[in-house]
Amino acid sequence: MKTRVFIAALAAVAATAMPQAATKSITLPPDGVQLKESILPGFAKAQASCVACHSAEYMRYQPPTAARPYWDSMVKRMKVVFKAPIDDADMPAIVDYLVKTYGNEQGK
Numbered sequence: 824m825k826t827r828v829f830i831a832a833l834a835a836v837a838a839t840a841m842p843q844a845a846t847k848s849i850t851l852p853p854d855g856v857q858l859k860e861s862i863l864p865g866f867a868k869a870q871a872s873c874v875a876c877h878s879a880e881y882m883r884y885q886p887p888t889a890a891r892p893y894w895d896s897m898v899k900r901m902k903v904v905f906k907a908p909i910d911d912a913d914m915p916a917i918v919d920y921l922v923k924t925y926g927n928e929q930g931k
């Protein structure tokens with residue numbers, strides 16, 4: 824008897840919880856965009872430090888006119904605001920890679 828009541832209660836909980844879960848689902852933009860390959864030393868460092876939280880999609884949508892200071896503050900912002908685990912010593916190389924790959928020093 825007791826188990827049956829328990830199961831009925833569980834079913835009731837599941838029935839009320841399910842529609843809620845369905846309405847709360849969100850569709851994220853397509854992910855899995857990789858960083859553009861490069862022979863620059865910052866490429867490997869960026870792979871280690873920049874795509875743990877989001878894909879390289881974010882870099883791709885930055886303005887190609889963005890100059891070095893823009894990328895520099897971007898990397899710092901990731902560390903300060905979002906606590907990205909980036910070594911200060913790696914920052915110049917990462918910024919160099921970013922500005923030459925996605926910013927205004929492309930092809931230089």
Ligand code: HEC
Pocket residue numbers: 869872873874875876877881882885897898901905906907908909917921
């Ligand atoms: C600890 C997690 C984390 C790491 C690691 C990280 N980011 Fe981010 N990044 C975020 C979050 C959170 C946002 C903001 C997302 C949003 O606003 O939708 C963001 C946004 C961005 C954006 C979009 C522009 C903007 O200002 O919001 C760029 C570009 C970016 N990150 C680049 C980088 C680069 C380059 C690195 C490596 C140096 C990096 N991220 C590492 C968490 C991280």
